[in-house]
Amino acid sequence: MSLLRLLVLVFFTLIPTLALAYDVLLLQSMHDKGYDEAVRGFKRDYRGSVRRIVLTDYADFDLTRITREEHPKLIVAVGDRALEVAQKQHATPVVYMMALNAKPRRPASGVSMLLDPARYLSVLEELGCERVGVLYDPARSGAYVKRALALAGRSRIRLVLREVHAPKETPAMIASLKGKVDALWMLPDTTAVSPGSTEAYFLFSQAERVPVVTFAEVYLSMGGAVALIIDRYDIGRQLAELAQNVLDGNQQDEGGEPPRRAVTRTNEGVVRQLRLNSLAGR
């Protein structure tokens, strides 16, 4: 009789059911317009079911319990803290986006916030610059700068590098580039670019009459010449493709893919003032 009950249960459990369990747990570090935009892009192209949890909504968040109870097939981490939290569990694979400063515990696939350096070099070439000053923290941007150097070797651009290990070192390091560069390339590096040091880039630009090529539109109004901006919405769409590949069981490359789309914005006033080659038509 007991075995009969067991067989009934087996039959019951294996009946196909119409269900709405979700596949992807979207873990977002906090509420932010940029993150929301990336999430909208993700949801536009990812057709499966998603549950979104914003970490800052909870004082005590236990991801291990959620993965154990709700069995998502994939975690999409949006932001540095989300990636850190996601990697504390082992049960569910993780992909990420919008995580600039995270130090992944394990290799993970995702879309990085760093555009391919070739794009920047191409812009700098079009501006007619040859000697380009770059400030960077080796601990944060060492690998990126190494790639940029390798690519620069194949062009007429020469990178003039300055290492910074603390935000307060930045102004002095910028000053040390006086007379040695035709442009500054501002990297998204929180040591090299901080509220206290941002002004130094643009004061140098005005004094030396060299353009600053930057990564965010906000720096154009401060005196930047050209900004090569990530498209957050497209990053979300790019990650949606990557997520679907992971769910389909395809092996993914570890590490962050560069965003596939960039938007160029120029500060025409600065371009004219510095008599730079125009980037119109890009």
Place this chain on the structure above:
Amino acid sequence: MSIRSAVLSVGAAVKPMVLTVALCLLTVMPARSDDDLSSVELFNGAGGDPVSANRSPRPASQTAENITVVTADEIVALNAHTLPDIIYAVTGIQLEVISTPGTLTNIEIQGSDFDHVLVLIDNVPLNSLSDNFPDLASIPAQIIDRIEIVKGAASSAWGSALGGVINVITKVPQQDRPAGGTLAGSYGTRQTVDGRVEATGTVDRLGYYLFAGNLHSDGLRPNNQVDLGNLYGKLQYELPVRGTVTLTTLYTTRESGVLAVPYADINDQKHELIASAALLLPLDNRLSLDAAVRTRQSTMEMFTISAPGGVTLQSTRENDNSIGGSLKASWLGEWQLVVAGVDYDHVKVSLRGGRIAGEEAKTADRAGIYLNDTFTVGNFAITPSARYDWTGFGGDRFSPSFGITYALSENSLLRGYTARGYSLTSLNRAESTEKVWTSQLGFESGDVPSLWLKATLFRNDTWDVISNDLGRLAKTRQLKHGGEFELRTVPVFNTSLSTGYTYIHTEGGDGQMFQSVPKHTLKLGLRYRDPSRLQAQLIGNYIDWNATGSSNRGVLWDLHVSKTFEYAEYTSFEVFGSLRNIFAGQQYVTDMYTNTGRWAEVGVRCHF
């Protein structure tokens, strides 16, 4: 014990801790300037949209069972020595004996008997074979990463677990560096000294976590001294293909005083080895296999010694040997998760001494198969499960369960759960299988701003419960039903509040109430934690045991304080102190086992 003497004891702590402090300070490095500009500010400029504050203490748990999780962060805040110090603060858990850390204690879940609770560490059952007693006090708190507590019968997943399960999950090796560790030491009243060392890291694919600890106390109650030594090791190897192999070993040795009775002391001595080897193998994105072999080898002796005189009047010795394994397959389909598995254990127990002449030994082969399913239909999550056990000596047991949750909103749900379960309360006694039918109805919500609420009504109908209250063994029926309510708040001015209350009404088969089941259990918690990493936690515990000879004079209040100093990315130094039972309250189920009085300790922890 007066406050003055406690303070004096604390003062005496300076000497043994100097070495630890010195070692800690030797490892510190100049602080690295921290970058406080987030990537959001970097891309959007400073002064962007403010980040929202916490709206809810925690997300609602989506399981049908009544589960409580204690995380590593909460464990550290309690300055706990061993496992009972941690679960002491959990709603619905009652410690029958509040004793010197490391010494024997009994625990109940919602008024269950102590031998109805299954305790697992690294998936190896801790319960003894002769009387199903789980010796929680021998598990050092430091090796624990999290504890998952299932309240109510959990036999459809775990087998013999009438009253619930305490699943102890140990720390995993630190993954992001090759070496790290912790040195910790504390000193308190009655020479209560706890020293612990941890080392952890990952080199290539191999991770390790090693622990050694020794806890000594002259005893906070009469004849309640302890010397507890633990060694623990975990090796984890990530296979070149997907999957992990994990080896764990816990070795425990203990000598302690259990009880003082007129003209005699009762002491115990224990050696125990728990080991497991587990393979986790995801075959693809949907199917994964877990396979494990495990063993528990334990020798426990109890001595009755004349006092004064020290002559051994009686001794009993129990040898427990179990060896077994398990195989589990999990299939995550489009719509549901199905978990099926099989457990097998060969167990052997031998008893010598006491009232039994010579040695009595018994062996058994136990096996169980189970099938658990979870699927979701709209806002409903449905969990039918069943397990069939061949217990070897307690008959064959079929344990079904059925759970259902209904999501009222994204962070509120209703839950219902019903299950039949059993516990094997003795290997040596015939027909010692006790049974239960558990039913629970609950509500959980994080939708009220800043609050998290959980309420559960439960009914545990147990029968074939072996009782010797009348001086003879009898099988009785016991009905325990009641309610449990939990509440937490988000931090306001860095301070959060938690509270839990459990009410249990008991009836025997004849409609009469019976004693020694806690009628009211109240847990209170007030936690302060500020950004400078100063934290303080006040814990209150009140139990009305509803028993002749019991005492419930006031709430037992414990205060735990700690301050952490960061020196570098991976190096920190923490000073902590605890004052337990601040107002010297009395709370015990029988005056044979009075609770510990006021006592204090201070300590340091150094992470590097």
